[in-house]
Amino acid sequence: MKSFYRVMLGQGSMYAQECREQGYIGAGFDINQDLSNSLPEEWRKFNKQFIPIYLEANPGKSKISAGLRCGALWTICKGIMIGDIILSPDGKGKYFVGEVQSEYRFVPGVDQPHQRQVNWFEEKIDRSEMSDSLKNSTGSIGTVSQISKYREELEGLIKGDAPKPVLISTDETIEDPAVFALEKHLEDFLVANWSQTPLGREYDIYQEEDNFGRQFPTDTGPIDILAISKDKNEILVVELKKGRASDSVVGQIQRYMGYIAEVIAEEHQRVSGVIIALEDDLRIRRALKVAPNIEFYRYEVRFDLIKA
Template sequence: MKSYYRLMLGQKSVHASDCLAANCVGTDFGIHQDLTGQLPEEWRDFNQKFIPVYLEAWPDKSKVAAGLACGAIWTVSKGMQQGDVVLCPDGNGNYRVGEIAGPYYYAAGEMLPHRRPVTWREQTVAREEMSDALRNSTGSIGTVSNITKYATEIETLLAGTPLPPITVNDETIEDVATFAMEKHLEFFLVQNWAYTELGKQYDIYEEDGELLGQQYPSDTGPLDILAISKDRKTLLVVELKKGRASDVVVGQILRYMGYVQDALAEPDQSVRGVIIALEDDQRLKRALSMVPSIDFFRYAISFKLLKGGEE
């Protein structure tokens, strides 16, 4: 089955034109060695070996940043399969579309030396043509993000046909309308974090001015939001219920918290969780009553109509 990825070609797509000319995509992150024969089947094994290498090259970076960098290197170098599709911003509001055409190779001394050959298509996808959900996902943080969940929409855009109605191919989703709304909530929450109750105590994880804590990858899927307390002592995993069954979302956040504790937390840091849902959920609250490290928040939406000219 074909997978789809959004891939940044350097900060602010600075290497996009070079990659188009060289028929490749790639990563860097300061690990300047040929990785041929050093790309295991599991990214966790790669991270375990190369996070120390990354931190030696960048001693001021955190394990959170190191995990994101090494995960991106592995995904581009090994995780993407031949035939997978990449959407790469060109810096002008459009996405160039390519197909992975071969295995990893190392281009010593070149920009983005950890490379994959790509066959670029002539057509582009305009950001303004995407649905809000796909636009938000392709605009998320990080070098690479898996956007396979939007495969139908992407292929529809490439075919030049109208977008289909909302569909969800996930049996754990109980409420499709709530799922769709809460996909937007994630990005609203990120943009307005400082004004929320959580924003009083926590900051969304960032490093060197770059936001790292939205859709942070883990070995069981991406965390909606990874935050850190203002005293840097607590890492917070924030998960939106997104219309899923209560038992599913509790199990998911516990797995995420376990990953953060094992792979990202420093020895003096603890890990907590927050689940956010649209409605009061008795089943969810009952389950969380036995897990004191996870809090439950309910959100409310309000709006008003203003007649033309009114403020």
């Protein structure tokens, strides 16, 4: 089954029109070598090899920034498959849509030498026609984002059909899908109001140029929010569970934290975690007893109908 990706073509979509006219998507990231023989099946191996190369070319950047850029480069060159669908913002409120036609190619001497051939469709998608959830996903900061969970809506938009609102949960760790439907914008709300939360007093959501610590990729899945302490000495992994979460989320966040500690964190940085859910239970409390570097926060959602 084909996947769907949103790909930014240069800062501010500066290369979008050129890519459409010449039939490709591309990236650079200051890695100016042919990657044809350096694209392993696992992006983690790619990052291990190329993060030092990126940092050597950009000594002022952090390992987080390097990890995001190298991960995005691997996705463009290898992770995206022939037949997958690309959405790229044109910088004017619409999205170019195309289908990937070729494997990786290296074109030396251009700003975006790492390329994939794309058959761009004649039709564009207007951002105003998207659901709020899809707008948030396609509008997130970052070079590449996987948006296949909006497959049904995207297929309708490509065909010119109006989107149909769908409120479902496909997350098996969520024990109350009915509550999930009401709270589907929890992540958007938390990001938008981060500075007003208790976490916002000590941590900032990671952000550097076109990189943003939301849906941060790891080899076991994306981290909901990646934050960093204001003194830069601690990296915080935030996992959101809409509704009542099971204790399996503890193992999930520990996997994410292990990845950050091994691959991303600097030597002086410690890694902590926060789980945010509607409520805890005995199982989560027991699991957290032996995980002192993970905290649990409850949230409240209110929905009132007031007779006029």
